Amino acid sequence: MNYSELVGYMVKALVDNPEQVEIREIEGEKSTILELKVTKEDIGKVIGKHGRIARAIRTIINASAAKTGKRVVLEILD
Amino acid sequence: MKVIEAEGRTADDAKKKALAELGIRDASVVNIEVMDAGKSGIFGFGVSRPAKVRIYYNENNEDVGDKVKELLTGLLEKMGIDGQIQDLKEGEAKVYVELVSSSSGLIIGKKGKTLEALQFMINLMINNTTGSEKKIILDIESYREKREKILRKMSRDLAHKVIRSGRPLTLEPMNPFERRLIHLTLQNDRRVTTKSEGQGIYRKIKISPAGKSSGKR
Numbered sequence: 079m080n081y082s083e084l085v086g087y088m089v090k091a092l093v094d095n096p097e098q099v100e101i102r103e104i105e106g107e108k109s110t111i112l113e114l115k116v117t118k119e120d121i122g123k124v125i126g127k128h129g130r131i132a133r134a135i136r137t138i139i140n141a142s143a144a145k146t147g148k149r150v151v152l153e154i155l156d
Numbered sequence: 157m158k159v160i161e162a163e164g165r166t167a168d169d170a171k172k173k174a175l176a177e178l179g180i181r182d183a184s185v186v187n188i189e190v191m192d193a194g195k196s197g198i199f200g201f202g203v204s205r206p207a208k209v210r211i212y213y214n215e216n217n218e219d220v221g222d223k224v225k226e227l228l229t230g231l232l233e234k235m236g237i238d239g240q241i242q243d244l245k246e247g248e249a250k251v252y253v254e255l256v257s258s259s260s261g262l263i264i265g266k267k268g269k270t271l272e273a274l275q276f277m278i279n280l281m282i283n284n285t286t287g288s289e290k291k292i293i294l295d296i297e298s299y300r301e302k303r304e305k306i307l308r309k310m311s312r313d314l315a316h317k318v319i320r321s322g323r324p325l326t327l328e329p330m331n332p333f334e335r336r337l338i339h340l341t342l343q344n345d346r347r348v349t350t351k352s353e354g355q356g357i358y359r360k361i362k363i364s365p366a367g368k369s370s371g372k373r
Contacts, residue, residue: 083234133273134272134273141263141270145236
């Protein structure tokens with residue numbers, strides 16, 4: 079599974095500066111951490127009101143990771 | 157059809173400004189006419205004139221449905237989950253999409269959480285890339301209809317329980333659509349009253365025996 083690609087696919091369609099989206103995947107034994115970086119102006123577009131967009135992104139990642147049994151954590155850096 | 161005009165230092169600048177104003181990223185969905193390419197004075201001397209463009213933008217973009225197809229299939233593919241679009245109906249204000257999948261359970265998720273997230277996400281993606289404000293509704297194996305039936309039955313059963321025991325019951329948190337459904341199901345039952353409590357995603361319904369919750373007897 080390529081989680082960076084999945085997150086990139088969603089995030090790039092949400093932000094105003096898709097060329098400045100950076101995703102780093104840190105693979106651990108039991109979990110994978112995804113670090114997402116977008117421009118300051120775009121941060122609201124990936125978090126949303128009350129974190130609604132971030133929650134949807136996480137739900138979609140988790141559905142995708144369900145079969146592997148691995149935990150995937152999304153972190154939004156600022 | 158919407159027409160807007162924009163000015164900028166160069167024709168490209170003006171174009172970008174206009175697209176940003178419309179909230180569109182994909183320039184291929186609009187017609188752009190350069191009215192004046194503009195003129196910039198050399199080293200700030202001479203006469204400079206801003207460039208002017210006019211953008212023709214079709215609001216009822218007919219290919220919203222196609223874009224939904226493209227983005228949704230792409231999303232499922234990137235998720236590594238099997239799923240195809242079985243049916244897509246596009247109306248004036250809504251796009252209704254029915255999916256099929258060998259792993260529909262994964263697409264639906266616990267209490268429909270994943271389906272909700274996918275629907276929310278595809279709405280945002282479409283809105284941001286095409287500027288369309290059509291509401292996209294996702295369904296799979298008539299899940300929504302089934303869930304509706306279950307909720308109706310559950311709320312009636314719980315109402316009976318409340319009537320028998322005389323004690324109020326609080327349900328688990330639900331989304332606005334599901335709460336509305338329960339309020340509507342029980343609104344004609346004079347023996348109970350329903351009320352929503354809590355904030356945001358924790359908002360849940362409380363079913364109380366009539367007359368007791370309001371304090372008047």
